[in-house]
Amino acid sequence: MNHLENYSLPTRVLLVEDYAIIRLATKVLIKETFKSAIIHEAATLRDGISCLEAHEIDLVLLDIQLPDSEGVAMISKIRMVQPKVRILIFSGLNEQIYGLHYIKAGANGFLSKDATKDQMQAAISATLNDRRFLSEVMQGKILNENMYPGFVPENPxxxxxxxxxxxxxxxxxxxWVKEIANQLGLTESSVSTYKSKIFERLGVTTLIELYTEAEKFRQ
Incomplete structure (x- = not known):
């Protein structure tokens, strides 16, 4: 399969990832297929935004566990700078839990950090050619939700x-609740309401129980 398809090089990529070793490995994989790629790096969302303000970018490869992460709001923040840039989420978080949320927020795809080299090449190729990238796992999840209204996933x-x-x-x-409210731009009462819903849905009553349950299902 020709992963380059019809996209004309050089490809201008912005890699937003806080771990230097992951940036290095990812750059090597990108260069194996996109030999003329121009790769910019950023360790924080803030630095990534600065790079987007200074350079025209074709594709943002975005981790969502950055020190200054803003969750799905990062998608719109990036597009405020470059409206047409493609955004491929590149995350170690569970794809079945987080993937669809980011796709619905406007990302062009969600790629797990457990992906193979071929999967990464296919994901980058798809997004550069203006297609959504969804793994087989994600496609199955969407199919279940569409074909079976009221479908309840095993993972809460x-x-x-x-x-x-x-x-x-x-x-x-x-x-703490106050810190979360400040970071997300919410009222403390709203955060408390979300906290209560989370506890109810996972059947827990303390943060220790929440940690135990979350770790069981986040992998």
Whole structure:
């Protein structure tokens, strides 16, 4: 399969990832297929935005667990700078839990960090050619949801909204309700309501129980 398809090189890629070793490995994989690629790097969303303001970019390869991550809001923030840029989420988080939320928010695809080299090449090729990239796992999830209204996933985290997932992740990172409210631009009462819904859906009553249940289902 010709992963380059009809896309004309050089490809201008912005890799937004806070771990240097992952940036290095990803650059090597991109260069194997897109030999003339121009690759810019950023370790934070803020640095990524600065790069987008300074350079024309074809594709943003975006981690969603950045030190200054803003969740799905990062999609619109990036597109405020370059409206037509393609965004491929590149994450170690569970694709079945987080993937569809980011696709619905406007990302061109969601690629797991567990993906093979061929899958990465296919994902980049698809997004550069203005197609959505969905793994077979994601396609099956969408098919189930569309064919069977009311379908209840075995993993309770898949039933959480993206905002509930964001609040849950911040709680698990040790943030207090007030800190979460400030970061997400919400009221403290709204965050408390999300927290209550999360506890109810996972059948827990304490943060320790939440951590235990979340770790069971996030892998």
């Amino acid at each position: 985290l898949e039933a959480l909204s993206i905002r509930e997932l964001e609040v849950m992740d911040m709680l698990l990172d040790g943030l």
